[in-house]
Amino acid sequence: MPTVLIADQMSARAEQVFRDHGIAVDVRTGLSPAELLAIIGQYDGLAIRSATKVSSEILEGATHLKVVGRAGIGVDNVDIAAASKRGVIVMNTPYGNTVTTAEHAIALMLAAARMIPQATMSLKAGRWEKSRFEGVELYQKTLGIIGTGNIGSLVIARAQGLQMRVIAYDPYISKARAADLGVEPVDLDTLLARADFITVHTPLTEATRHLFRAETFAKMKKGAILVNAARGCIVDEEALYAALQSGQIRAAALDVFCKEPVKGDNRLLDLDNFICTPHLGASTEEAQVNVAIQVAEQISAYLLRGVVQNAVNLPAVKEEDLPLLQPYLNLGERLGLVLGQLADSGLREVVVEFAGEVAELNVAPIVTAILKGILQVVLPETVNAVNAPFLAKDRGIAMETRKRELADELRSRVAVTLRMDNGSMTAVGTLVHEHEARLVQLDGIDIEMGLSGHLLYLLNRDEPGLIGQVGTLLGAAGVNIAQFHLGRERLGGRAVSFIAVDDAISDALLQKISALPGVLAARMLHL
Template structure:
């Protein structure tokens, strides 16, 4: 009989589900790391929420552990790499609290617009300050939504029900899907300038960290109201303080913070036009029950039947296929990562061509791995091989796959094309030395580049002296170049460079590279 440990507080319904399916279950919450390590070797499954930290030490002690189930979305408290290395599947429940979080974002927006918390405190203090708390209506106002995934789309529907005009920014939202949602798809700067209210529903990535900083607030419409119920550190809290203090923003409402729990020394708490909640986006009775049910059902299905649902670290592949497929899964995901980080907005279609021996394998699993790579830099961290096709479909992104028997001079080749509202990008990759992922062509330019680590990508004109200028600038900044790979269309024509560096460039240094003579664009790629 499989045994499961529930290590965090969750609905009692989870225990009932394990019992109903004949799985032994114990509930031991509040365990410290040492205590958890001492007993984790007794269990095949571990059900957690956000309190328990499943790090490499815990996983090393988990000799029987096969699956970790997170009752919720984020898996920041699980060492995914260590779990994967030990063959432990990590699952989450990405859909159990979407409605709850969307409703909380709307509640924050309405509370900020009508100053409900401030008025409540004033009245409880014995004051009747009716004239002080003059709010603004949501009706006929423009709501800007950044991120239109599961939660963002629910916020859109609810805002439309309140009579709001909705505009949206999402680089992975096609015009067709935007029309289905009834929103106007705009660029980021346009959204900032037009939105009376702005709500963000993106993951915390390198691209979204401090997305709202001083420069962003300066572009926002005077008197706008900002809501963040997504992730902390998307908002630069010091810059938000200045924007609120100066009156440029009318108000802000945060459910998440860069450092949690929040203590009284956070200066935002001093401001009358700032309201907040202690990370309550998923805190409703219904959501807690839903995620508990889902995690118990998913763990049970895997332990009893080998069914993998909502895994964040394993594609749905039969055991006998995985050995042959794994190197290609790695190649496909890394090709997707390259294109996902280089793509423009309005992704409409992904076309994948498998040629040579790879075309004979389980290309459905490969396709999901490629989609995961493409989407994960811009979509919530719950993106995985299981839900990637669903998320792509929700955004109106078409998927086309093709197969060819011959890969020309290569044994196998994967070519991925992104078709966007403005043009397309194409990456071609293969395996060398049996398992190493290599990029062999980007946008028609031949280049051979290992797909790993931190890569500085440069679009440039093919002209003398450019390599020296780049190398000199990086050297002066103390950035060591591990590899330097070049490709060009023709002499004196379009060219590109991939530079493997030992550490990522700062934004300032990246801007300096981009401003060098002959450089057309520069980006850091994280693989």
């Protein structure tokens, strides 16, 4: 009989689910790392929330552990790499708290619009200040929503029920999916300029970190209201303070912060037009029950039947096939990461073509790895080898896979094409030395480069002096260039550069590079 340890406080329904499945379960919460290490070797499964830290040391002592299940989305308290090395599957429950988080975002929006917390405190202090708390209606206002995934789509439906006009910014939403949701897809600058209310529903990535900063607030419609119930650090809190204090935006409501728990030295707490909650997005009775039941069902299904759901570290590959496929899984994911970070409009279709030796393999896991790379740019906490195809389908992204013979000197070739609302983009990769991933072509331009580290991508006109200007800007900013990869379609035509740097460059420096004559596009890629 499998044995499971519930190591964090969660609904008693989880324990009951395990017992109903005939699984022995112990509930021991509040254990110190030493106490957990002393007993973890007894268990086949471990159910946790955010308190328990599943470190490499804990996993080293987990001699019988087969699965860790997180009742919630984030798994940053689990050493995923160490778990993978030991063959321990790590699962999360990404869908158990979507409704409660969506409702909380709407609640924050209403509270900020009508100044409900401020009015409550005033009245409790013995004051009757009707004229001070004149709010604004949501009816017929424009809501700008950033991110249209599971939670974002629920917020859209609820906002439409309040008869709001909804516009959406999401690089991965197709026109068809936008039509299904009943929203108008727009670029970020358009959303900022038009929205009366803005709510954020994206994960925290390099692309979304400080998405709302001084420049962003300056582009927002004056008097708009910002809501963030997604992740801390998406909003630059110092820039938000300045925007609130100056009146550039009317109000803001945050459920998440860069540093939690929030202490009294956070200047936002001093502002009358700022409201907040202590990360309560998932804190409802229903959500806690849902994630507890879900994690218990998932762990039980794996321990009893080998069924894997919402795994964050399991390639969908048979064990005997993994050594041969692993280099291609890595290549596919990295090609996806490149294209995912370069895409700038609604994604409609992904076409993958395999040629040469790789075409003789089971390519389905490679396709999944490519999708994982593309989607994890915006959904890193929910995308894995199991759910990537379902997430793509939910977002209206079509898939096509082709195989053909290879007509050049390469042993294998993987070509990935993204078809978007405003065009297409293709990246071609291969393996060298049996296992090293290489990009060999981008949009018809031959270029050979490794797929790792921080890469500055440039698309420019092939003109003398441009590379020198870029190098000068990087050098002046103290950025060390590790490698420089160049390619061009023809003399005087388009050219592509990938500049490997030791550290990511700042937004300000990227803007300077983008402004150089001849530069058509500049992006910072993180692989």
